[in-house]
Amino acid sequence: MTPTTPIKLVVTDVDGTFVTRDKRITPRALAAIAALRQQGVHFTIMSARPPHGVRALIEALDLPGPVGAVNGGALIRGDLSVLETLYLPEAASRDSVAVLRQHGVDAWLFTETQWFLRDPEGAHVDHEAKTLGMPFEVVAEFDAGHYAHALKIVGASHDHALLERLEGELQARLGAAASATRSQSYYLDVTNAAAFKGNGLLGIARLLDVPIEAVLAIGDGVNDISMLRQAGFSVAMGNALDVVKGHATVVTDDNEHEGFAVAMERYVLQNGPEGEQTR
Structure with missing residues (x-):
């Protein structure tokens, strides 16, 4: 199964998805991001981490923003300035x-x-x-x-x-x-209550003027379910719980075996092998 609408925005979870267990970004993942940009596809992250907790990733990936932090409770620019914030009562x-x-x-x-x-x-x-x-x-x-x-x-x-x-x-x-x-x-x-990843994904798509059917979301955790359900096309990591996989369009490999890069190659760049699992 591949997206019926060309993907214009990729939003990825970080821990358990985009990085390995030891928090590395693999060369293959970096190459996939470079290829996305060459094809004019927006790429950003959506993390449970606080704004300053994603600084290193923003710098390593040269992300202009918007970037999602605090499960979508803060949308920030690449310089960490805040676009939108939802405080806890x-x-x-x-x-x-x-x-x-x-x-x-x-x-x-x-x-x-x-x-x-x-x-x-x-x-x-x-x-x-x-x-x-x-x-x-x-x-x-x-x-x-x-x-x-x-x-x-x-x-x-x-x-x-x-x-x-x-x-x-x-x-x-x-x-x-x-x-x-x-x-x-x-x-x-x-x-x-409004700071969940699905809401954050909608905010990022709105700020970038990308229709939701052209958004791909990828994640592994329970807190990723809301954005998997919102995105036009969604990918669960192979290391995700079954309950998470059940809300995704397809399932890729785990984060120790290039699951993120495989998904980008297969479903966005469309130069990877077929044979994915579907829900």
């Missing part, structure tokens, strides 16, 4: 932090430019600092100023089953006030 932020802490999960708070936390030795802090390439600031407690500019609250834990359970419980508590979704098995993200 303060009450939802405070409730989320309280619920996470009640279950022994430390909470992080991200604004447009900063990352605040209480325990620098907490679960996955070192890993995330390396991934984002941005420093964190240790605070005794989040204050009104932090909450007023919160784009995302993150619960990080080694107990993946706990986060899976809290995802449902926290979403039920927050209702329409905010969205609680796992971006990884070990991260539970709380964002503005």
Whole structure:
């Protein structure tokens, strides 16, 4: 199966999709992006990372923007200036932090430019600092100023089953006030209710004046489902959960075996082999 409408915009998730497990961008992926640009196809990323957490990728890929951060809660230019921002309601932020802490999960708070936390030795802090390439600031407690500019609250834990359970419980508590979704098995993200990747994809397509039927989205996580459903053509990674694959038009190889590049070659550049899996 190939797109019925020529693709004019590719929007890709980052972790688990565009980069390998050790956060590398392969030469084949870079070559595919160069080929997209030569054919006049827009390319950008949509990540759960905060704006400053995608700086290194923007620089490495020379992305002019718009780029999606915070699951679409912030659309930014290549210079990190903000085009559109959706803050978390303060009450939802405070409730989320309280619920996470009640279950022994430390909470992080991200604004447009900063990352605040209480325990620098907490679960996955070192890993995330390396991934984002941005420093964190240790605070005794989040204050009104932090909450007023919160784009995302993150619960990080080694107990993946706990986060899976809290995802449902926290979403039920927050209702329409905010969205609680796992971006990884070990991260539970709380964002503005309108800050989901499907909405961010629509915003990027609007800003670039590309019809939605000419957009290809590719991802691997549960938080990618909304953009897979919105795009005219969607690709799930081979390493994605079955529930994610079920919302994609086709399935490519995993992120350790050039799944992103294979998808670009096959469905946009149309110079790759056939034989894809379809939903």
